[in-house]
Amino acid sequence: MRPFLLIALAPLLLACEPGTSSEPAGEPLPLMGGYRDPADQCVRVGENAFTNQFLDDAADFVGCPEDYEGVGVFETETGARLVAVEQEYRLYSVPVR
Template sequence: MERHLEKVMRAICACALALTVTGCVETAPKVAISEPDPELNFVRGYRSVADECQLVGETAFTVDFLDDASDLVACPTGSAAMASLLAETGAAVVTQTNSFTFFRFPYR
């Protein structure tokens, strides 16, 4: 009986987390564009080489979101990688394109 209760509680916690993250995803960005996505310069995975969330370099679209004191990171909108990044950091959305959501991470 205790194992069943433990499984149920884990499922409830997972659902609560998913609902919380989903609520964060729907935050209205300051600037959004429609199709097609702008040209983006992906540098590398942000948390690891295989991370879907990518460090983004300068392009005509990103120039207004970059500065010398933070990283600009783009995640595929609605992806598991984006959900885990939000859960880990609580980052706010900077902007959004049709396919990507952008976050800024200060490092000083």
């Protein structure tokens, strides 16, 4: 009985396709280079349709990789405030000093 069940279900299983998102991919983050120095993993982030909602004249907009181990030190040293996570980056508003 089981082989018959598998044979009967095979066409249904083969017809299944992996799901795709109906949401279009957003434009890439405009990453502009190291924040504290050129080799810094945290980078300045420019303006695009997504980031413009977070930009502020009194703060720098900075992105750090989600897996960056020094994020706690970065937040403490700079006074950074997490505002979003997007495209594997934690995005911060960092007060200009």
